[in-house]
Amino acid sequence: MTRLEICFLKRDEGDSSVQSTLDAWKERMWGEPRSDGIQWSTPDWHTLLPSRSEYVSRAGIVIRSIDVGHRSLAVAGICEVATKSEHRGSGLASQVLRHAAGFIRDELALPFGLLLCEEEMIPFFERFGWQWIDESPVCALPDVEGELSQLRCMVLECTDAAWPAGPIHLRGLPC
Numbered sequence: 001m002t003r004l005e006i007c008f009l010k011r012d013e014g015d016s017s018v019q020s021t022l023d024a025w026k027e028r029m030w031g032e033p034r035s036d037g038i039q040w041s042t043p044d045w046h047t048l049l050p051s052r053s054e055y056v057s058r059a060g061i062v063i064r065s066i067d068v069g070h071r072s073l074a075v076a077g078i079c080e081v082a083t084k085s086e087h088r089g090s091g092l093a094s095q096v097l098r099h100a101a102g103f104i105r106d107e108l109a110l111p112f113g114l115l116l117c118e119e120e121m122i123p124f125f126e127r128f129g130w131q132w133i134d135e136s137p138v139c140a141l142p143d144v145e146g147e148l149s150q151l152r153c154m155v156l157e158c159t160d161a162a163w164p165a166g167p168i169h170l171r172g173l174p175c
C-alpha cells in the first residue's frame with residue numbers, strides 16, 4: 001500500500017487555488033447544487049492526501065456543538081469523504097480516515113466524531129471504529145429532514161467517553 005503524507009488545512013488558510021481545486025472536485029463528485037438535495041455544512045478543516053501535484057483523497061471536518069438528549073456535546077462532523085476514482089482501492093481513504101480520527105482526538109481535543117452516510121457505507125466506516133446509532137438527527141433546516149432520515153448516523157468515540165443516548169439536534173446545517 002502506498003504511504004503518503006496526510007496534511008490538514010484550515011478553511012480560509014493557505015493558497016486560494018487549493019480551495020478552488022477542492023471546490024471543483026466536490027462539484028464534479030456531488031454536483032452543485034448537490035444531487036442529494038441537502039445543503040451540507042462547509043468543513044472547518046480539510047484532511048488531504050497529496051500525491052505528486054494533486055490531492056487524491058480527502059475528508060472534511062466540521063467543528064460543532066450539537067444537542068444529544070438534554071446535553072450539549074462538542075463533535076467533529078466528518079463529511080466530503082472521497083478518493084478520486086482512478087486512485088480508489090489503494091487504501092487512501094483508510095489512511096485519511098485514520099489520520100482524521102487522530103487529529104480530532106489529539107489536535108482538536110474533541111471526544112466524538114459524527115457522520116451521516118448511506119446505509120451501504122456503514123461497513124466501510126465500521127472498519128475505522130465508527131458505530132451506527134439508531135437516531136435520525138434533526139437540523140436547523142426542517143425541509144431537509146426528510147432527506148436526512150434516509151441517511152444513517154454514525155459516531156466515533158475518540159476517548160474513553162461513551163456516546164450518550166438521546167435524540168440528536170445538529171444545531172446547524174447537516175455535517
Ligand SMILES: CC(C)(COP(=O)(O)OP(=O)(O)OC[C@H]1O[C@@H](n2cnc3c(N)ncnc32)[C@H](O)[C@@H]1OP(=O)(O)O)[C@@H](O)C(=O)NCCC(=O)NCCS
Binds near residue numbers: 089
Ligand atoms: C468510499 C471511498 C471514499 C473509498 O475510497 P478508497 O480510497 O478507495 O478506500 P480504501 O481503498 O481505503 O478502502 C478501504 C476498504 O473499504 C472498502 N470499501 C470501499 N468502498 C466501500 C463501500 N462503498 N462499502 C463498503 N466497503 C467499501 C474497500 O473495498 C477497501 O477494502 P479492502 O481493504 O478489503 O480492499 C471512495 O470509493 C469514494 O470516493 N466514493 C465516492 C464518494 C463516497 O461515496 N464517499 C462516502 C460518502 S459517505
